[in-house]
Amino acid sequence: ARIQEGAASLEGYGLVFKNNVMASGVIPQITIMAGPAAGGAVYSPALTDFLIMVKGDAYYMFVTGPEITKVVLGEDVSMQDLGGAVVHASKSGVVHFMVDSEQEAINTAKRLLSYLPSNNMEEPPYMDTGDTNDREVKDAESIVPTDSAKTFDIRDLVYAVVDNGEFLEVHKHWAQNITVGFARVAGNVVGIVANNSAYASGAIDIDAADKAARFIRFCDAFNIPLVSIVDTPGYIPGTDQEYRGIIRHGAKMLYAFAEATVPKITVVVRRSYGGAHIAMSIKSLGA
Incomplete structure (x- = not known):
């Protein structure tokens, strides 16, 4: 104009x-x-x-x-x-x-x-990937450190679990302390929401909460089941986060998981503490 x-x-x-x-x-x-x-x-x-x-x-x-x-x-x-x-x-x-x-x-x-339905009345497209849901993930123990003080990139675990190691990460470069994206398990599309301890020890901050909430609501709208992979020490503390509204933003993530009616599976791989334990989709939120 x-x-x-x-x-x-x-x-x-x-x-x-x-x-x-x-x-x-x-x-x-x-x-x-x-x-x-x-x-x-x-x-x-x-x-x-x-x-x-x-x-x-x-x-x-x-x-x-x-x-x-x-x-x-x-x-x-x-x-x-x-x-x-x-x-x-x-x-x-x-x-x-x-x-x-x-x-x-x-x-x-x-x-x-390739991961999305044409509209919200359809199911996401199934694809025969040649991978099965009974495949043993042999690398899991070597990927996830037993010492909770050690960090690791959660994407390595995602690649090992999903079909053929194919994972389309969304917002790869923003709010890297939480990882979201699309994959298939036994040919079925799923949305992955995972704490990434390689960044900020996997703690949740304002941007991570916004990133996750938006992705969760999209998956819910288009019938994409959600898989949460949990490894978080909690929310990032401090005046910066509090002044900018971590309560308000964190509530968006809680709302998104509670509102979602698609199947929700939560896998705790190491830590799950405090309010972040709830925010990553616990049973009372429908997991």
Whole structure:
């Protein structure tokens, strides 16, 4: 929209946003960010379920650009530092998948769609993977340290358990203390929610709670069973988290698990302490 076009020019944006919202939870919505976006144009991608963004100088998104930021705040910042793929994939959490090329973005979207039903009335697509649910996970004991003070990457365990070691991680670079993504077990699609002790010892913070809650609600909307893999010492303490609203954000995760009506399985691999024990889906929340 241009200033000289007046408020009426914004009505088009509003119609797009309304359609995004009306389709939310009914059909999967995926955005490929293959160019720049600024102002109102950034909100439709943010309203969709998954945003795939290409790295590079030609690709960026922000509400307010560097020039206005300079005038208003006196802050010098480049387009990439303000709204590039790396920023949104690792700091803001707007981007779910960061890729190196537009072709990779298309391939990622295709792979993502292979896990999703076409709408919320369908079941997720079954695939004969050649893997079975009675396969012994021989590497499990070597992957998970018996000493709870030692950290490990929970994704190694996920790869060992799921069919053929295929796991599509969502938000890989953001809130890494919790891992979420799609996989198959005996050919059936599942959503994985797992604490990752390789980052912040697997403790839950504001971003981790938001990341998990959004993913849980998506899976519930599209009939995807949830598997929680628990290894957490609790919530991250301190004034920073409390002042920013860890209670409010942590409640989102509790709400999401309690609300979900899909099958929920919880596996405690080591630690499960305090409020985080509840937040990772216990029996009273429907596991």
